[in-house]
Each structure stands twice: as C-alpha cells, then as structure tokens.
Amino acid sequence: MARFELTGHDQYRIDKAREELAKASELDLSDDRAMARTIGRLEVALQQLLEMLDEDGTS
Structure with a gap:
C-alpha cells in the first residue's frame, strides 16, 4: 500500500x-x-517522481 x-x-x-x-x-x-x-529522459522521469514525492511533503 502506498504511503499517500x-x-x-x-x-x-x-x-x-x-x-x-x-x-x-x-x-x-x-x-x-x-x-x-x-x-536526459531518465533525468526528467526521476525529477518528476521526486517532485511528486515533494508535493506530499514526504522528503
């Protein structure tokens, strides 16, 4: 189960x-x-995933 x-x-x-x-x-x-x-594509994907986590305030 996801944390958020x-x-x-x-x-x-x-x-x-x-x-x-x-x-x-x-x-x-x-x-x-x-x-x-x-x-470059992997960098963008990683950045987007990190932003998604930051939106929730978990990092």
Whole structure:
C-alpha cells in the first residue's frame, strides 16, 4: 500500500518512468547520441517522481 494517495496523473508519471527505464535497458551502448537522449529522459522521469514525492511533503 502506498504511503499517500496517488492521483491518475501520478500513476501516469510512474508508468512513463517505468517505460523509460525499460527502454534504457535495450539501449545500444555504442550509440552516443541515443545514450545522451536516454540519460536526459531518465533525468526528467526521476525529477518528476521526486517532485511528486515533494508535493506530499514526504522528503
């Protein structure tokens, strides 16, 4: 059980973060540009998840 209530938007952000993580595991490590894009997407996903936690005052 979650420590706080998740909104539909929160669940969407969590699902998208999981998708980005799954895509990163399939990344061709020899493609520098793809790696840079993926790192950027993972940074955004992590930032959004942290903001979601901060909204609740848990961090």
